[in-house]
Amino acid sequence: MANTGYKSFTLLERYYKDDGSSTGDTKPNVVTDPDYIAPIFDTTSCPQDVRYYNTEQTKTVTKNNCSAGEAGTEVTLTAYVNQFVSEISITDANNQAIAWLEENAQVYANNLGTCILNIPVISSTLSSDGMTINLSWIVPHDDVRITGYQLYRTLDLNGDWLPYRSINIPDLKSFSDTSLAANTTYYYKVATRSATGLSTPSNITSQTTGDNSTGGPGGSGGSCFVEGTLITLPDGSKKAIEELHLEQLLLSAEIETLIDTNNANELYKWSSVSLLERRITSPITKLTQKDAYKTIIVNDGLLEATPTHLQLIQRDGLWRFISLGDIQVGDNLYTINNEIIPVTSVRINLEKRRIFPLTLNPFHTYFANGILTHNYKEGENPNP
Structure with missing residues (x-):
């Protein structure tokens, strides 16, 4: 118990008046006794302890138990002056106040704060x-x-x-x-x-969007790979895309769980955690040539095509089709050797390039530079 500076008495002892000697009789010093002697202030015999009190401290936090789509308001909890005491220092008293705020401020805000849409x-x-x-x-x-x-x-x-x-x-x-x-x-x-x-x-x-269908500066001019892209034939040989011709058979892949279609909007809805496929062949039913003024270059030239070209990738554990313009470093590609390789670089090219949009039927996948990809039917608007 802290020392208050007051000296109290536990027992009363009886003395003779004539010589001041003790009679030997004692009794408890209780407040109900008429002879009770109250404590006396004696800082010499009982030096008083020093007490320190905190200054005002506050902590403001945000209510954090709102539902999704709601923001919590800020609420301030206050430790008032003299709420905490210390026999060490004011700093210690303030630290007690701060610890109390840390422990209680969030609960206080969650109870008294409001949620705003x-x-x-x-x-x-x-x-x-x-x-x-x-x-x-x-x-x-x-x-x-x-x-x-x-x-x-x-x-x-x-x-x-x-x-x-x-x-x-x-x-x-x-x-x-x-x-x-x-x-x-x-x-x-x-x-x-x-x-x-x-x-x-x-x-x-x-x-x-504006009218850039003619392939002028700023337009995509179509959706396919640039000249020089090597396309795999059924016998495993490769031919540059500009050397292909109508009705030529290409090596294709039938993907399990995918209902193959030449409709980009439908393809964007498909995704799968696994990629099981079997090799088939499919003929070219349409092949054109255009100029493009914007292409996407992946892995320093492994793939180069217009931003709207449909590309198979793996992202967050799911295989899906995206526009090549949406490809990101960290996505994965699927190779002709059944390997999965990461996308390590993506950059935009704004120089004029010749591209060769092609359409296959009845299957629409093929291998470009050894990467499984998809053809694109002109007139379809991608909606990933």
């Missing part, structure tokens, strides 16, 4: 060449719980909104879409991602 707002602009859609969005109540965003795209407001691009950087609130077809309206919306899931999606924004 946190729906992002998206907008878009079209580039001067009409073939890039620039998207940006804001989050009204941005908070530390946001871990990223899910962007959606569709060509049909009455159709399915399929996930288009997953963005895992909370501070990145923009995206430029270059995987576009000419004279096409694209619709977008975005949702925030947190540990509790995806928020309610944003408003819808849309843009209509």
Whole structure:
């Protein structure tokens, strides 16, 4: 018990008045006794202990138990002056207050805070060449719980909104879409991602691309590989794509679980954790030549094709088809030797290139530079 500076008495002893000697009689010193002697303040015999008290301390935290798509408000918990005491120092008393705040502030905020609907707002602009859609969005109540965003795209407001691009950087609130077809309206919306899931999606924004179908600067000019790309024939030999001809048989692959189609919109809906395939052959039913002013180069030339070319990749453990313009370092490709190789580099080429769109029927897969890929039917608009 702390020393208060008061000296108290446990027993009372009786003395003779004439000489002040003790009679030998004692009794307890209790407050109910008329002879009770109260404690006396004696800092000489009982030096008083020093006591230190905290100054005001506060901690502000955000309510963190809201549902997906909601942001919690900030709440401040206060340790008031003199709420904590120490016999060591003011710093020690303040540390007690701080420890108490650390232990209780989040519970306090979760009980007293409120949840606010946190729906992002998206907008878009079209580039001067009409073939890039620039998207940006804001989050009204941005908070530390946001871990990223899910962007959606569709060509049909009455159709399915399929996930288009997953963005895992909370501070990145923009995206430029270059995987576009000419004279096409694209619709977008975005949702925030947190540990509790995806928020309610944003408003819808849309843009209509320009007319670049002639293959002039800025346009894709089609969707296929550049000249010099080696295509595998059924006997295992290879021929440059510009040397192919109509009705020529190509080595193809029938993928289990895939209902093969020349409709890009349907292909984008397919995905599989495994890739089981058997080799078949399929003839070229259409082959043209065009100029392209934008191509995607993968792994320093292993593949080079226009951004809208359909490519088989593995991402996050799933095989799927994407536009080549959406390929990322870390994706995987499937080779003619049944090997899986990683994408190690992706870059954009803006120099004029000759490309050779081709169509196979009834099967649509083939091997370009030893990589399993897919043909593309002109006029189809990709909707990954």
